[in-house]
Amino acid sequence: MKFLADQDVYAITISFLRGLGHDVAPVAQLGLAQADDAELLRVAHEQKRIFVTRDRDFGALVFVAGSGPGVTYLRALPSTQNAVHAELARVLTLYSEPELAACFVVVEPGRHRIRKLASP
Numbered sequence: 001m002k003f004l005a006d007q008d009v010y011a012i013t014i015s016f017l018r019g020l021g022h023d024v025a026p027v028a029q030l031g032l033a034q035a036d037d038a039e040l041l042r043v044a045h046e047q048k049r050i051f052v053t054r055d056r057d058f059g060a061l062v063f064v065a066g067s068g069p070g071v072t073y074l075r076a077l078p079s080t081q082n083a084v085h086a087e088l089a090r091v092l093t094l095y096s097e098p099e100l101a102a103c104f105v106v107v108e109p110g111r112h113r114i115r116k117l118a119s120p
Helices: 011-018 035-045 057-065 080-096
Strands: 002-005 023-026 051-052 071-074 103-106 109-116
Touching: 002 011, 002 035, 011 023, 011 080, 035 051, 035 057, 057 071, 057 103, 071 080, 080 103, 080 109
Parallel strands: 002 023, 002 051, 051 071, 071 103
Antiparallel strands: 103 109
16 A cells, blocks of 8 residues: 655654555655645645544544545554554555545554545
């Protein structure tokens, strides 16, 4: 799967995803560290990447806009990142890339919630 990782995503999470064989582009490496949230979603959509973040504000942005790229919101703290990684790995086996690209997913220790986004 292809992901665009927000600047707040832990480096260990990026390494974890890459270790699972996924293509992860951190926003800073694309020169987008200062980009606003709407621009980050636009780039993720344009590049056909699922946006990964720890910023809960993206939920409101995606649902107000009515469509956009899939977003995976990680409710992770340093103390819970291993449990979040385990649940993230589970999500990545349960759902295909096209499914995740059309959903907002909240991943937290031991569970996840998924909501389909509106079609463009």
